[in-house]
Amino acid sequence: MASSVCAVMATSSDSRWCMASLRSALPSVPPPSSSTSLRLPLAATLTSASSSLSSSNSLRIAPPKHKSVLGTFTGLAPQHPLFSYSSSSEFTSFGHCFPTIDNGGRVYAMRHGRKVPKLNRPPDQRRALLRGLTTQLLKYGRIKTTRARASAVRKYVDKMITLAKDGSLHKRRQALGFIYEKQIVHALFAEVPDRYGERNGGYTRIIRTLPRRGDNAPMAYIELV
Structure with missing residues (x-):
């Protein structure tokens, strides 16, 4: 196997590659709806070695799984990365960043017009x-x-x-x-x-x-x- 690969490298160094040969050497990718078995094409000099290869060297291409990495953007602020995979409705909006006014509830906002000195204390x-x-x-x-x-x-x-x-x-x-x-x-x-x-x-x-x-x-x- 090693001698055949060296032979391919030697032949490739002598002759130049063209786009047509490269395109013909590329495998054809099947549609993602069904999983198929794909065999990589080999050069003409490796025809004797390809017969000795077992079926375990074939590649199995599975259909891609469309998985959303981040959650949806549903509010003024994006979701926290720690809670991006949570399915709870508590973290599906900007409510965890900016609590809304709800009959006397606390609102975390900037202290405009608040003249109370904090004196570096709670x-x-x-x-x-x-x-x-x-x-x-x-x-x-x-x-x-x-x-x-x-x-x-x-x-x-x-x-x-x-x-x-x-x-x-x-x-x-x-x-x-x-x-x-x-x-x-x-x-x-x-x-x-x-x-x-x-x-x-x-x-x-x-x-x-x-x-x-x-x-x-x-x-x-x-x-x-």
Whole structure:
């Protein structure tokens, strides 16, 4: 077999190939509807060797299977590649990327017009931080913190003072639900009417100071007026 292949390579190096001979040498592909057996044509010099070949050297061509690699595109965003083979209706549209509005449901979109500072914290930790800063400011009258935190806690301190100016039981319970120490709430409701009775807003001031050593964060004092 090896000698016959070498003979073919030798004859092919001597004579040039033409397109007609190449086309005649190519096998004819049957239609994909039925599976057939195909034998590759051999050169004239391999006629003696082709008789010794067994039927196991024949190629079996099966009809192509049309399998969709990716799922269909049915929404604004394509399906996630991990769920492309899932037949569930949950991943057949853009609903898993952009939840729709459904009677008060959450919508994941950009925060246009939302002026709430996040302070690099999740909502629960951010609320706890603001409650702690408000409690400390009402307790000591003046604290030092970063400018971002001072600007964020300012409106909460003003709100607590506004609740204390009303002086009702409902407002006192609202303040007790926000301020950590109960004694501070009672002292606030006792002193605010005399101190801020004639003042409408602007109960705190922010004084900028030197940056913090280490991370160079802008610092500020926030105090009661």
